[in-house]
Amino acid sequence: MxxxxxxxxxxxxxxxxxxxxxxxxxxxxxxxxxxxxxxxxxxxxxxxxxxxxxxxxxxxxxxxxxxxxxxxxxxxxxxxxxxxxxxxxxxxxxxxxxxxxxxxxxxxxxxxxxxxxxxxxxDAAEAHFIRATALARSRRPLEALQHMEAVIGSDQESNFATLAASALAQSEMDQQAFETAIRDLLERHPDNLNLKTGVALTLQYRNQEEEALRLIREVLTADPSNMHALLIETRVLQQLGRINEAIDRLRFAVDEYPYHKRLRLNLAQLLTRSDIFQAKAQYTVLHNQHPEDDAIRLALALVNREIGDYESAKELLRDLLARSDQRDNAHYFLGRIAEQEEAWDAAMDHYRQVSGGDQLIAALTRLAVLRSEQDGLPQARADLAAARLRFPDQDIQIYLIESDLLFEHRLYKEGFALLSGALKRHPDNTNVLYARSLFSERQKNVALMEQDLRQILSNDPDNATALNALGYSLAILTDRLNEAQTLVSKALKLRPDDPAIQDSYGWIAFRLGDLEVAENYLSRAFSQSKDHEIAAHLGEVLWRLGRREQAISVWQQGLNNKPSSTIIEETLQRLQVNLPDSE
Known part of the structure; x- marks a missing residue:
């Protein structure tokens, strides 16, 4: 797909x-x-x-x-x-x-x-410490190690965790070199807890969780009150999938240190995954302990929204409207609540007042959708054109919002024209080229579709998304199936667990007549994503294999995901299949 x-x-x-x-x-x-x-x-x-x-x-x-x-x-x-x-x-x-x-x-x-x-x-330990920290912040963690080692044994506290965090941003080769070097340091200073913490953090980052857990628990055995080490331990436990154990460790620590902000915050964040009501209880305590912290106020508001307590959420969000650093977030989430309450005008009014920050694009997207639904597509497009002038640094994203609207309305010529204009301003933008190729595909213009995707690949030959898109499009629009399979195979090697690529490979195998391979890849894709397009493909393969009850079940799951799926509808018509009424 x-x-x-x-x-x-x-x-x-x-x-x-x-x-x-x-x-x-x-x-x-x-x-x-x-x-x-x-x-x-x-x-x-x-x-x-x-x-x-x-x-x-x-x-x-x-x-x-x-x-x-x-x-x-x-x-x-x-x-x-x-x-x-x-x-x-x-x-x-x-x-x-x-x-x-x-x-x-x-x-x-x-x-x-x-x-x-x-x-x-x-031998000035403090100078070595400051230099090591500056090197780490300059993304030179390997150079920083010798200076942080010089701090060991002095009155100056060392901090190898900062260096480990810096190494995370390095290339794989540099990360390996840093891991080797910091392990060598630990052999020379096996009892240094700060160094051991840094090694554990390095191993956590590099997905060596069991050894990281062993080391950080050695630190905690020697220093049970080391909250930084405890937080590393709980993150390692999360990576190992031992969520309940991580929660229990944090609960115990919070009971011991009830005013430790970071501990309780980590507990609250983790509980949002498993027990939203307990998460609310923790965020409420945090809010009472730190009423000046607007980030906690916002988090509590979002938890209230999640559990459907809109009035409490709105009260907290309205408090944030007077604070400039959170005003945009407050307006955005008040807009989301207004949508859930079907107060469309109020929702749009809040979205219009988002003037920056992380939620700007999301607010513009929701505003465009609502304007289109309530006042018509031309009004939505006019708003987006004005937004491009108001937010020139975000014009690419705003072009893409508008193109999505046109795509949903099946206005493929208009979408192509819009993105062609965007490409005059941003000739090599990967997202715009990709989006325009979608409109070319829907118009069955193989040459233009291929031109845009190959331009992406000329700049980035290992762009798995473009490889998959080109291969899949060639498979459904042309008879160049072997070429399509080669392209998707390369994408699959780059991202073997991507359900979209698995779907493409399976569908090409089906087109080539290999139903068993097709069923294998499509089933793997569908186990990860109940996307309606994957459902259409897998259902058809199962139907051809004579497993018709399974095929019907798959199509129904796809329709549950997207009731208006045209690809499933077209598949059913082509195969002359009538689905039983849903109970």
Missing amino acids: RRTKPYFYRLLQLSIPAAMLVLAACSTTPEQTGLEPAQADEPETGLVTIVKPFPENSFHDLLVAEFAIRRQQYDLALQLYMKQAKQTGDLGVIATAARLSQFVNNEAAALQSTAHWLTLKP
Whole structure:
């Protein structure tokens, strides 16, 4: 089958009550600045030790930087500290620049300042820690390992989990190299719990769950109050499919630490999969404990919506309308509730007020559908044209929303024309090319359909979706069955468990006369997806094999999925089959 939808907050401060006096003539050691790393709970206080006088221009810059920090103008403060670190070569100034770089997540400045710091003091554990963190954030986790290892045995707490998380974004080869390197580190430091946590996290990411679980439980045995380790344990249990065990572990931890926000939040999120009412209970506790947290307020609203408590959901969502960072989410979900209550005008009004964020495209889609149903397709199209002008950065997605509407209305010429216009603005856009090929296929224009899909493949030869679409379309529109089978076979190797590709392969096998192979692949596809198109194909193969009761059952399941399925209707007419009335 073809897919038919394209698509430390802690105030930084110098620990100098008399900053103006001290900065006039002082140089500090790193430990005396009071600008502690992000992990410190409170800054140290007290005057710094005077070592040597600073030049007058340095005094001025550092004084300005001090006031900038007090006013939370951290970028200005960092700029001045970086300048004076270079100009004075003072270890205290360099260390402060490094700490400030870490606080504002300026990796380039952190790497520059820690390199300077380590040149002057190679065994500075804090410098190694900041450098390792900056390297990890710069997607250089393998380089970061040696610096985080240098922290082991010092008063500075190490954090190998940050490095493991960074490695996840690397190529498979780089991930393997990181795993080997961090395992080697663990052999050298077998009792270091932070390192063991980092290894466990690496193994979890790389789907080596049993070993990850063993390691993280060793950490928890040594440090039962390590909540980070417990959260890793529960994630590993989820990956192993041991959901109830993960829930039990989180329940026990929440009972022990009832005000631990992250623990209860993880429990609530996990319960949404298995017991929505218990999830609501946990989100309610979280909301009462953290009434200022709008993300929790939103989550509780969505849980209430899920269980049908629309009034409670609406009350929470209306509270969010006054908060700019959640206003778009609130309008979108109020619109969804209005739809469920069949208050079409209210729903459209809410969707119109979504002006950005993650729900913008979803809101525009629902608005277009409702406008089409309530006021007609021309009004919906006019709204979408206006939306493209209002949201130019989202114009591709908006073109695709409109093309979906036209596809549903079987206006294939209009859809083709619309997407041809979109391609003039975005000539190589894969989603637009794919969408236009759908309209060409429905008009049985094989040449244009093939042209668009082959353009996708020229840019991305391993695009399994395009390979499958081209192969399937050739199979239903032409007699080029062997070529079609070759294309779909390649797609199947790339995504062997994709039911759409399995369906295509099975249907081509049917066209080639191999009913047993066809039934095998189509049954596998249907076991994963009750899509009406798969049902049409599998039903026909079963009918040809003489298994007519099974065929009828499959068609009925497909119609349950989509009662207006034209492909099942056409199949039944061609085979002259009348389905029994549903009970």
